[in-house]
Amino acid sequence: MSTENTAYLRKPDELLVDLYASAAQPGRWTQSMDRLCGITGAQSAVVQAFRFEQGRAQVFWLAQDSRTRVTTSVQSPELASGDNPRMDLRRALRGLDRVAGDDELFDPEDEARPRLQQRLATLGLGRFLGTLQDVGRGVYLGLALHRSVDDATNFGDEHIRRLADIAPHLGQAFLLTDQLQVSVQRDERLCRLMDSLCFGIVLCTGDGRVQWANQQASAMLERDAALSLRGDHLYGRSAAETQTLLAALSVACQAGQQRVGYLRLGEADQVLHVAIRPGDDPSSLMLVISRAAQPLDLPALALESLFGLTPTEARLLGAIATGSTVEEYAQMRGVSVGTARVQLKQIQAKTGQRRQADLVRLVLSSAAAHLVAPGHRRAG
Structure with missing residues (x-):
């Protein structure tokens, strides 16, 4: 040369x-x-x-x-x-x-x-x-x-x-x-905002290596949980569940952004529901994680603001949306069932929803169900 x-x-x-x-x-x-x-x-x-x-x-x-x-x-x-x-x-x-x-x-x-x-x-x-x-x-x-x-x-x-x-x-x-x-x-502001969500968010690779997780996800990924973080990788509670997880991640990577995968891990009150969404990078995935048994925390002020309710009406709507009956709510609040039913009719008139099932759907699809408001007054 x-x-x-x-x-x-x-x-x-x-x-x-x-x-x-x-x-x-x-x-x-x-x-x-x-x-x-x-x-x-x-x-x-x-x-x-x-x-x-x-x-x-x-x-x-x-x-x-x-x-x-x-x-x-x-x-x-x-x-x-x-x-x-x-x-x-x-x-x-x-x-x-x-x-x-x-x-x-x-x-x-x-x-x-x-x-x-x-x-x-x-x-x-x-x-x-x-x-x-x-x-x-x-x-x-x-x-x-x-x-x-x-x-x-x-x-x-x-x-x-x-x-x-x-x-x-x-x-x-x-x-x-x-x-x-x-x-x-x-990025710091976005991370703080992600920490205010009611569900866990994890960014990971196709082999389960975690790149970032919000506070809710970190709290869920305990060592004995259905899905845990060990080192920088995700694991199921058993080898079989780990393989199920990795297989679902691999399928999501190959499917592309048009498809969202879903996975259930764990048993009884430890069940986690996981949605898997591919990112722009084929090897990057977003996991949305929720606890099946986690009680829904609805801020009363959010229901008041979103649906024009009084504080009393917001408490009743929050109770119905989280599984209580009108009778159970009346007993819990120390009011008559008739009074509670009158309040329910007022809620139905204000929201335009006649059936309780529609009221529940309305609340669960609203912004009130997705953000954690520190120090808020809980509905129900």
């Missing part, structure tokens, strides 16, 4: 490696700023994302080197906010898309400059060099480097060129961080 056209890989730029790794590992932002201090001889390195509102910067994200995190941000937090005169709209935009120092940002007679420098000096910070870029959607990203107050040397041309080279990567790394953070927060 000829080596005439061989090219050797260059050693990676460690600062760029840190920056792009910061999206998934936020702690690497501090490491990046520490490395930038080492490269430029700066005492402090801070990067901030902000929007301008009425001419003032509103900071919503920042990263600092390790020294600044434990000193400047504690002793003088206003320097990391819109109170910093460099972040005034008029001054800040003078540094847009360039590497700039205070000479470029402040007018010669601007009294805010000496006041700022005096405040910075008390924190041990001296000469400044920074960048500002528009990263879209009204968001600006600023980088500020400061030398030690005892260091009288200016940042050199090599430092200016380094900042000019690194700025686009800094902007891209921030956008990746922001996008990933938004995605993580969205």
Whole structure:
């Protein structure tokens, strides 16, 4: 093999490696700023994302080197906010898309400059060099480097060129961080919402490896349950039930999204009902799990809101929907059967359902039957 056209890989730029790794590992932002201090001889390195509102910067994200995190941000937090005169709209935009120092940002007679420098000096910070870029959607990203107050040397041309080279990567790394953070927060919100459902949800592969489960499912998948989680895999109570489960998962994977499979596991009051729904990925499945013997928990307030009932009527409807007769409800509440029947007629008039079977169907198909409302007043 000829080596005439061989090219050797260059050693990676460690600062760029840190920056792009910061999206998934936020702690690497501090490491990046520490490395930038080492490269430029700066005492402090801070990067901030902000929007301008009425001419003032509103900071919503920042990263600092390790020294600044434990000193400047504690002793003088206003320097990391819109109170910093460099972040005034008029001054800040003078540094847009360039590497700039205070000479470029402040007018010669601007009294805010000496006041700022005096405040910075008390924190041990001296000469400044920074960048500002528009990263879209009204968001600006600023980088500020400061030398030690005892260091009288200016940042050199090599430092200016380094900042000019690194700025686009800094902007891209921030956008990746922001996008990933938004995605993580969205996933966390979805998980919390899934935990409010009355039934269990499990995401798994075709061989029963669990990728995620909501709280209801985790509570059901106990070691002695009809379906349990051991390690990261699902098992039936017996080897035979495990094989039945795996066979159902395999069939669902092959059937595609148009088919939902159903499975019953366990005996007596331990029975679990499982619905199996293939996902977009052929090897990904969603299991919806419910306990056959689990009592239905209907929030009275939900029935009041959905069907325009009074609290008393909601309690009666909740009792009927969960299996009680009018007579049993009357005895439980200490009222006459006649009074309970009058309330039932009022419920039927309001819902338009004349038969009790239709009332039960109406309630069980409503939103009241599917969400867990913490601290709710139970119907029935």
